[in-house]
Amino acid sequence: MHTERLILFFIGGMFTVLGGGITLMFMVIFGPPIGLFPLIFLIIGIGILAIPTVAIYKEKQTRSHGKRYAAKVFGYVEDTTITVNGAYPINIKVRFFDDHHNISETTIATRFPKGNVPYPIGATVDIYGLNGIYAVDPESVTSAKIPGEDQLMDNRPLEPEKTDYIAITCPNCGATYQAIKGYTGKCPYCDTYTNAE
Numbered sequence: 001m002h003t004e005r006l007i008l009f010f011i012g013g014m015f016t017v018l019g020g021g022i023t024l025m026f027m028v029i030f031g032p033p034i035g036l037f038p039l040i041f042l043i044i045g046i047g048i049l050a051i052p053t054v055a056i057y058k059e060k061q062t063r064s065h066g067k068r069y070a071a072k073v074f075g076y077v078e079d080t081t082i083t084v085n086g087a088y089p090i091n092i093k094v095r096f097f098d099d100h101h102n103i104s105e106t107t108i109a110t111r112f113p114k115g116n117v118p119y120p121i122g123a124t125v126d127i128y129g130l131n132g133i134y135a136v137d138p139e140s141v142t143s144a145k146i147p148g149e150d151q152l153m154d155n156r157p158l159e160p161e162k163t164d165y166i167a168i169t170c171p172n173c174g175a176t177y178q179a180i181k182g183y184t185g186k187c188p189y190c191d192t193y194t195n196a197e
């Protein structure tokens, strides 16, 4: 689960349990209206719990009603909208063939902590699209090959203006080669995929 969701569940749970308990205690001791004052903490707690609950519900809806596509994990991007433990979590960039068999690229808000690699580059995952929103099935990560995956993993930006070449070192064999910044490079010697950043 996303770290920030766990944090929200924890804080929301604390407010809910303590707010509920203190309200109960105050009601017994003071009765209304003073006894009802701690209710505000209970309400705040439920509000905080609602944030991750709604997000999880929406993802479930996308997964159960969306269209499934086999996609390749193509790269990583930092999610700068949120900080978890002082660092930006990582979202994945995936590529897949859309309904017209065109190569499509989308970013999925996976928000996993840096250093943790639940979605290795080059892995095959099931994604679900509903109204332009995509969710990934975290249980679907495999190293299976899909038809046309060389095309999907091609080190070529879908937007041609993004062609900033940088030198990258292959983490597997140590070779240095050129890849387009922000895109996945494929080592010409050992075929290992690396995020060029």
Ligand SMILES: [Zn+2]
Pocket: 170, 171, 172, 173, 174, 175, 187, 188, 189, 190, 191, 192
């Ligand atoms: Zn290599």
